[in-house]
Amino acid sequence: MKLTKHPSVIISEIMGIIYKGEMTTLSGGNISMLDEEGNLWISPAGYDKGSLTPKDIVCVKKDGSYEGIHRPSSEFPFHYAIYDRRPDLKAVIHAHPKALVSFSIVREIPDMKILPHTADICPSIGYAPYRLPGSEALGESIANEFEKGFDAVIMENHGTVVGGKDLLSAFQRFEAMETAALSIIDAKKLGGYNVLTDEQVQKSFTQFPQTRTGKSEIAYTTYELAVRDEIIRFVKRACKQKLMNNYFGTVSHRTHGDDFLVTRRHMARRFIRNKDVVKITKGESEAGKEASNLHQLHEAIYAKHDHVNSVIFTQGKGISAFAISDAKFDTRTIPESYILLKDIPFIGYDEFMADPSVLVNTLNKETPIVVIRNFGLVVTGTSMLDAYDRLEVAEFSAESLIESTLIGKLARIGDGEIQDIVDKFLS
Structure with a gap:
């Protein structure tokens, strides 16, 4: 040892x-x-x-x-x-x-x-x-x-x-x-939870197998070094705030065109270091570093959505409770939730494993966040700050919704009030 x-x-x-x-x-x-x-x-x-x-x-x-x-x-x-x-x-x-x-x-x-x-x-x-x-x-x-x-x-x-x-x-x-x-x-x-079969668990690791490692040294620009520092800072913050855990979570940020920086495979997220961030240029990883096995999903999201500059995959406690249950995540409860999250779609685990592109195609400007059943949360943003803000609001909203079940019946914001929010903040 x-x-x-x-x-x-x-x-x-x-x-x-x-x-x-x-x-x-x-x-x-x-x-x-x-x-x-x-x-x-x-x-x-x-x-x-x-x-x-x-x-x-x-x-x-x-x-x-x-x-x-x-x-x-x-x-x-x-x-x-x-x-x-x-x-x-x-x-x-x-x-x-x-x-x-x-x-x-x-x-x-x-x-x-x-x-x-x-x-x-x-x-x-x-x-x-x-x-x-x-x-x-x-x-x-x-x-x-x-x-x-x-x-x-x-x-x-x-x-x-x-x-x-x-x-x-x-x-x-x-x-x-x-x-x-x-x-x-x-x-x-929320009413109960669902578990995966052994076959479904295994599917997750065969669908996203070991990733390729590049052969060439790739230099970082000054801007990319700043982006790397930002990724490290937000990953550490996410772990501290229990929005991410040490064993799962992938964060990336677009740098130029469809090139991006992404966190490494098999890393201890609480202790993330410079070497735990990998540069992907024209689909090629820098030498000696193995990017997250989800990096191809990040790559596909950037290729399809020009407005997205940051992507986070994670499993916060409250969000995970919704992901493993059949409960609806109702964002029409407080203005901040609806402004930042809109209506959150859920994708079934088997549907996602059969065709991961369903996630890429579900995301758009009106749908910046998606929950995958028994897998986790995907958040996008125009910047790292934008994506992280959505992540925080999603987790806080999830926990508030969960605790509200012990107090009384949920009271939603009405359609007229939602339209006022749209007109003032989202038009």
Whole structure:
């Protein structure tokens, strides 16, 4: 296992993301990873997760002794038990994210086949019966599930624990589980949700296979460097605002003609860097970089729609709830929603997989945003700012519509009022 950062730095960074993302509490949860020598690095017992720094991480030696200014987490025995049963795993995350805790206390497991990408990153989840926290029995209960081949486990009346080949892959699996659980709960408020079959999940990855990599070095103009910085800035913002997650999301921006910059395939979006943006010139990718496997859809959108200069594919929590349900996303609720989003069409998953061009042909000046059932949201704009504004409004509107189901009957803006909006803002 090759480390690019010290384990204490990696653990404190990931725990900071989890805590600031409201996926655990000040005292709840722990993270560990193994180094090349087999030492276990783990977050400390009883310490504020919101202010964790590298110096707070504890190193537990193979002989059981430890080094650090704090005691190791009281639950480090179950981390050891997992590593003992699954030597292929090098990192473990345990936390109490709200949605997964909700599943744990009703003793259910979220179905990750609501979206192809969540199903791919976490195809199955184990279930560990309740045992006393910190006990050997808890470690045995959890380790038994990992030994069966599960990489993620719901802990009965407790929370979740997730493993990975490294801490980033464990985090992405953890985030995918919580995002899926949140979307399922929201979809239930809308009346229920639909899941994909194994064949449908697989279709997503055969329809958009591995992309081509260019052979030639392609120089960036000053303008293109500025566009690259803008893409990076907005991807990081989208992750911070939970409009995008670490494992799925593609952003592009037109540069000249039908040429564009697009995010790379298989990247950690929260940690996007310059090398994660790929230049596509005359259909050719720059050397040594593999563009997103959706980049040909971006290419087709730019070729057909001259007014579009930015495209975002993503899966926000609220939007995903609508995407996996049969509910109507009614934008005729507040003026801002209708002005920016218009009426949002939905495309069926099988229809999209059979002919992706249906998306390209559905988009136009009057239809800047489309939801693909059990796949995600596509947003277009005349600029990156325009597309991102639509993305924010779409997610905020979706969450407001979902919560309104618990309050009363939805009251739409009337046709006359909609016409006034059109006359004033859209004519």
